[in-house]
Amino acid sequence: MDSIFQKFETVFTFTLFSINQTPVTLASIILFFLMIVLFYLFSKIFNRFLLKRVLNKFGVEPGLQFTLMRVSHYLLIITGIIIAFQFIGIDLSGLAVILGLLSVGIGFGLQNITSNFVAGLILLFERPIQIGDRVMIGDLEGDVTDINIRSTTIRTLNNVSIIVPNSEFISNKVVNWSHGDTKVRIEVKVGVAYSSDLDLVLKTLKEIALEHPKVLKRPEPQVIFESFGDSAWNLNLRVWLPDPHKHHQIKSELNCAIVRKFRERNIEIPFPQQDVYVKELPVSKEN
Numbered sequence: 001m002d003s004i005f006q007k008f009e010t011v012f013t014f015t016l017f018s019i020n021q022t023p024v025t026l027a028s029i030i031l032f033f034l035m036i037v038l039f040y041l042f043s044k045i046f047n048r049f050l051l052k053r054v055l056n057k058f059g060v061e062p063g064l065q066f067t068l069m070r071v072s073h074y075l076l077i078i079t080g081i082i083i084a085f086q087f088i089g090i091d092l093s094g095l096a097v098i099l100g101l102l103s104v105g106i107g108f109g110l111q112n113i114t115s116n117f118v119a120g121l122i123l124l125f126e127r128p129i130q131i132g133d134r135v136m137i138g139d140l141e142g143d144v145t146d147i148n149i150r151s152t153t154i155r156t157l158n159n160v161s162i163i164v165p166n167s168e169f170i171s172n173k174v175v176n177w178s179h180g181d182t183k184v185r186i187e188v189k190v191g192v193a194y195s196s197d198l199d200l201v202l203k204t205l206k207e208i209a210l211e212h213p214k215v216l217k218r219p220e221p222q223v224i225f226e227s228f229g230d231s232a233w234n235l236n237l238r239v240w241l242p243d244p245h246k247h248h249q250i251k252s253e254l255n256c257a258i259v260r261k262f263r264e265r266n267i268e269i270p271f272p273q274q275d276v277y278v279k280e281l282p283v284s285k286e287n
Contacts, residue, residue, distance in 0.1 A: 032084045039080025043073045066131050066147065070124055074149065112167070119166035120149040129169060129176055134244045136175035137168060143245070157248070177244035183216065184244040188254045191232030193268035201235065201267055208257045209239045214250050216240040231270045 047069045056065075124147065129135055133144045135154065142156035152169065154162045168174075177184055192201050202223050209221035216239070224236040237254065241247055262269060 035084035036077070036080050039076055039083070042080075043076040046076065047073055070147070070149075112165070115167045116150045116165045119170040120147070120151075122170060123147055123152070123166055124149075128179065129174070130178075133176055133178040135177065137164060137172065140164075177247075182243045183240055184247060185219075185238055185240050186247050186251055188237040188239070188251060188258070189226075189234065190237070190258055191229055191234050191269060192262075193232060193270045196233070196267050198233070200265060201233075204261050204265060204267065205235065205237045205258070208254060208261055209237060212239075212250065212254060212257070214241060214246070215254075216242060 123129060129144055129147070129152070131144055131147065135142065135144060137154075140154065140156065140162060142154040142162065144152060145155045145161070146153040147166075149166075151163050151165050154164055156162060190205075202225075205223045206221060209215050210217065215221060219240045221240070222238045224238060226234045226236050228234070237258075239254070241250060259269070261267075
């Protein structure tokens, strides 16, 4: 039995390599990762049960809650790594060579990782986007579900998760429908025939907007006469919504209501049309 323990002791205490004259063994490596795992678990417990309860009790907004919890998580992990190095007897000053090699690596191929890391810190502290915001990056529209130190997760309208590097939010134009004030205005454009009763059309569009349960009464809906088209008066119904998450559906419902209401009141929505005149050329007389 003693020989077995001696073999295990020999294996676990065998020096694999040295950092600044400090031997690194299998046992020290296991203790190093064990400390990090313990601090990771402690961070999860601290954020979930202690920090979140305190923040909810004081009515802190969800976006700020997420930022504080994420920052505390990273701080605890960094603290765990520092303690883990000290716990196994490795002086952090001895890691200067490793950090120097990492800096060379950054210069040769880790620029994107570094930029995404810095962008993640900017997103957490500046908070131009928050969890639950409706955003658009190019043609991509969706809700922010998670903000990590390297990337942000956006769930699209088709329920597909898109992983976007954080640098995209800093270097490119991002449309945030929910930033600051969640109220948004949408426009529903429609054309009516020149023979229509203009006052009836304006009144009908206003009624349609006010009858929709998701349209705000204040600010009041507006009907704008935009232009005289080729075959129609071009009108624009502008309404305000309390939040942007269902603006596509509400716009569709308003369009359907316009069709039904216009048919009830004999208001014509004309088809695009062009008049073509055929001119008959005179027949040439032969001599």
